[in-house]
Amino acid sequence: MATEIQSAPPPAGRSGFWRWLDRRTGIDAALHAALDEPIPGGARWAYIFGSGLLFIFLSQVITGVFLAIYYVPAANDAHISLAYIVKVVSAGSFLRSLHSYGASAAVVLLLLHIIQTFTYGSYKGRRELIWLSGCVLFALMLGMAFTGYLLPWDQRSYFATAVGTNIMGEVPLVGGAIKALLRGGSQMGTLTISRFFVLHVFFIPAGIFLFIGLHVLLFRKAGAAGPIHEDPLAPRLATENFYPRQLVMDLLFALLLVAVLGALSYFFPVPLGPRADPANTTFIPRPEWYYLPAFEWLKFWPGRSGLIGIVIVPGIVIGLFVLTPFLDRRLERHPLRRPVAMGSFGLVLAAVVGLGILSHVQDQRQPAVAAALAVQEQQMRDYMREPFHPMLLGAAPAAAGASAAAPAADILARGQALYTSRACIACHGAGGRGTPLAPALAGIGARMSADQIAAFLRHPSAKAAKTGMPAFTGADADLNALVAYLRSLK
Amino acid sequence: MNTTAPTSPASESSERGGRRSFLGALIAVGTASMAALLSIPLARLALFPLRRRAGQEGWSDLGPLESFTRLDHPVARQVTIEQPDGWERAITQQMVYVIPDSHGQPKVVSSVCPHLGCSVQWRRDQQRFVCPCHGGTFALDGHRLAGPPARDMDSLPHRIQDGHLYCRFVFYRQLLASQEAVD
Numbered sequence: 067m068a069t070e071i072q073s074a075p076p077p078a079g080r081s082g083f084w085r086w087l088d089r090r091t092g093i094d095a096a097l098h099a100a101l102d103e104p105i106p107g108g109a110r111w112a113y114i115f116g117s118g119l120l121f122i123f124l125s126q127v128i129t130g131v132f133l134a135i136y137y138v139p140a141a142n143d144a145h146i147s148l149a150y151i152v153k154v155v156s157a158g159s160f161l162r163s164l165h166s167y168g169a170s171a172a173v174v175l176l177l178l179h180i181i182q183t184f185t186y187g188s189y190k191g192r193r194e195l196i197w198l199s200g201c202v203l204f205a206l207m208l209g210m211a212f213t214g215y216l217l218p219w220d221q222r223s224y225f226a227t228a229v230g231t232n233i234m235g236e237v238p239l240v241g242g243a244i245k246a247l248l249r250g251g252s253q254m255g256t257l258t259i260s261r262f263f264v265l266h267v268f269f270i271p272a273g274i275f276l277f278i279g280l281h282v283l284l285f286r287k288a289g290a291a292g293p294i295h296e297d298p299l300a301p302r303l304a305t306e307n308f309y310p311r312q313l314v315m316d317l318l319f320a321l322l323l324v325a326v327l328g329a330l331s332y333f334f335p336v337p338l339g340p341r342a343d344p345a346n347t348t349f350i351p352r353p354e355w356y357y358l359p360a361f362e363w364l365k366f367w368p369g370r371s372g373l374i375g376i377v378i379v380p381g382i383v384i385g386l387f388v389l390t391p392f393l394d395r396r397l398e399r400h401p402l403r404r405p406v407a408m409g410s411f412g413l414v415l416a417a418v419v420g421l422g423i424l425s426h427v428q429d430q431r432q433p434a435v436a437a438a439l440a441v442q443e444q445q446m447r448d449y450m451r452e453p454f455h456p457m458l459l460g461a462a463p464a465a466a467g468a469s470a471a472a473p474a475a476d477i478l479a480r481g482q483a484l485y486t487s488r489a490c491i492a493c494h495g496a497g498g499r500g501t502p503l504a505p506a507l508a509g510i511g512a513r514m515s516a517d518q519i520a521a522f523l524r525h526p527s528a529k530a531a532k533t534g535m536p537a538f539t540g541a542d543a544d545l546n547a548l549v550a551y552l553r554s555l556k
Numbered sequence: 557m558n559t560t561a562p563t564s565p566a567s568e569s570s571e572r573g574g575r576r577s578f579l580g581a582l583i584a585v586g587t588a589s590m591a592a593l594l595s596i597p598l599a600r601l602a603l604f605p606l607r608r609r610a611g612q613e614g615w616s617d618l619g620p621l622e623s624f625t626r627l628d629h630p631v632a633r634q635v636t637i638e639q640p641d642g643w644e645r646a647i648t649q650q651m652v653y654v655i656p657d658s659h660g661q662p663k664v665v666s667s668v669c670p671h672l673g674c675s676v677q678w679r680r681d682q683q684r685f686v687c688p689c690h691g692g693t694f695a696l697d698g699h700r701l702a703g704p705p706a707r708d709m710d711s712l713p714h715r716i717q718d719g720h721l722y723c724r725f726v727f728y729r730q731l732l733a734s735q736e737a738v739d
Contacts, residue, residue, distance in 0.1 A: 074647075094616055125715030128594075128598065129598075132598050132601050132602060135602060136642070143643075146643045147642075147643050150642060150643035150645070151732040154643075155597075155601055155604045156600040156601060156603075156604045156607075157597035157598075157601045157604075158601055158704065160597050161598070161601055163599055164597075166658075193686045226568035282637075309576075309580075310580065310583065310702065311730060312578040313583060314579065314582075314583065317583060317586060317587065321590065322585075324590065326596070454638060456643055456644055457643055457644045457645065458644075458645050459641075459644050459645065459646045460648060488688065489677070489688050489689065491649070491675065491676035492651075492667065492669075492673060492674050493651075493673050493674070495648040496647075496648050496649040497645060497648075499647075499648055501605065501648060501727070502727050502738050503668070503673040503727065503730075504673070532688065533672070534671075534672025534673050534674065536674065536688075536689040536690070545723075
């Protein structure tokens with residue numbers, strides 16, 4: 067009777083620490099399960115795209131989390147906080163470019179992954195759920211690209227998203243609701259950024275983590291499909307384990323991705339355009355390259371026919387694509403012996419690529435458009451060359467927005483004079499902006515009533531008194547003027 | 557005798573194991589060095605603010621030296637100080653006084669009372685500085701005369717350049733007997 071049951075004999079030379087760790091974690095068995103996955107027909111370069119996608123996703127998560135250290139998702143701050151990242155923070159431009167190029171790389175790898183698995187018929191033989199979970203990942207990734215594109219809040223991203231959400235609004239029945247839900251109202255604004263941000267960093271990534279797990283789990287359950295001449299249900303070919311050769315290929319591919327994306331980010335950093343100006347009527351919006359085919363396609367469906375272009379045709383194509391493993395059910399995997407499946411797939415692929423190229427060619431053919439796009443490019447380069455200008459706080463006096471209900475100007479002037487002469491300004495700063503000695507008072511009118519403020523000035527709280535806040539001594543008229551002035555601070 | 561015969565299954569498997577663990581080590585070293593390389597820009601990004609100094613940058617011009625030749629009373633000047641805060645820049649005004657030092661040369665003191673931070677004012681009738689909050693008083697040269705403050709009025713870094721007097725505004729901790737800048 068063996069006292070220890072092991073699936074594989076422990077390789078010689080395991081250190082004492084490793085044995086200690088293994089007895090407590092089962093790491094040997096876990097590594098064995100993860101790495102010793104049998105691949106019928108052996109390791110191949112054709113299989114590197116899936117793990118390449120996983121690698122890019124992890125890189126996006128890491129760079130994204132670090133960018134979030136500085137980025138603020140609100141209309142007033144989004145653009146300037148990103149400008150700060152790109153122009154001031156060390157390695158900011160590099161990591162932001164890596165994140166931006168990473169998104170493009172993910173789309174490219176996704177296409178290659180789909181082309182490989184479709185051509186190899188890897189969805190055959192009880193692998194429908196792998197395909198379906200992959201379709202969900204496809205949609206989630208396009209959602210990441212769409213939501214992330216708005217966040218810089220520059221001209222380009224603002225207008226591209228305005229058009230994108232308008233297109234969704236064209237969907238019959240539910241379109242208006244989807245558009246309003248995405249924008250957080252009828253117009254694009256600070257609520258739109260915060261919704262896109264939360265989708266981009268919480269909801270969609272959570273879905274991607276979940277479905278990557280499912281995708282891999284289902285893949286391991288069905289087993290690798292192997293080359294095209296392999297039987298997808300009962301593999302006949304000799305197998306080779308994932309570790310080490312396939313892992314080395316995958317890692318070399320990851321290394322290539324790092325080298326290419328790193329070099330691009332270093333030598334050609336992604337530019338940031340001028341801040342979005344919704345009043346600009348001359349800006350010509352163009353989506354990111356991977357949305358150009360859809361953009362071009364919609365030009366063919368003016369007016370009422372938009373229903374066909376936006377819903378019916380894409381619906382049929384997406385439906386056929388998602389249902390592929392249920393429609394192409396024979397176990398035959400050779401692409402040349404699957405003319406219908408491969409033909410339709412090739413047709414759609416060619417149409418997508420063709421539409422993308424057409425979009426580019428059409429822009430170049432119209433001199434006015436080409437010139438305007440060139441000007442926009444130049445504006446973006448000019449903006450990048452400008453030094454960083456910080457957002458000024460407290461520079462403008464709080465006089466803006468005097469309405470009929472506002473107290474008479476002379477009371478405010480008297481209050482402001484008291485604010486200086488009674489030395490409130492010494493600790494609370496000019497315009498109530500605060501100093502290291504005492505908190506800001508701007509906006510206090512929204513938090514406290516006039517009576518509350520007056521009572522506090524006469525009898526400061528014990529905590530405030532301890533840090534030097536004196537009680538107001540003087541006429542009630544002066545007190546009221548001071549309160550009116552404090553409440554006017556914004 | 558020949559224990560290393562290539563036909564021996566034991567030695568073959570241990571040879572393959574050797575190749576596998578060599579590759580494994582290669583993969584581990586490669587992955588670790590790649591991760592280390594990638595973490596350099598991440599660390600630079602995250603640690604960036606620690607390498608920046610806060611506080612007023614540059615000097616505020618208080619005017620030509622001629623305005624401070626007869627310092628029989630303090631000359632009040634408002635300085636605009638800019639405090640960078642990430643991508644924002646807060647602009648506030650502070651009052652400083654130009655007063656004579658022991659040699660009659662101009663020096664600059666903060667109007668912030670070293671007691672609890674109220675704004676000290678010059679009282680012409682009393683010929684002294686009076687803090688309106690808790691009654692601390694200071695002489696024309698900033699020396700503490702009476703009241704709760706624990707030290708003299710805070711002198712600010714100042715310099716003369718091209719015939720103009722410049723100062724840099726600094727916040728100091730309250731209540732201490734010695735001047736200590738607020739970070």
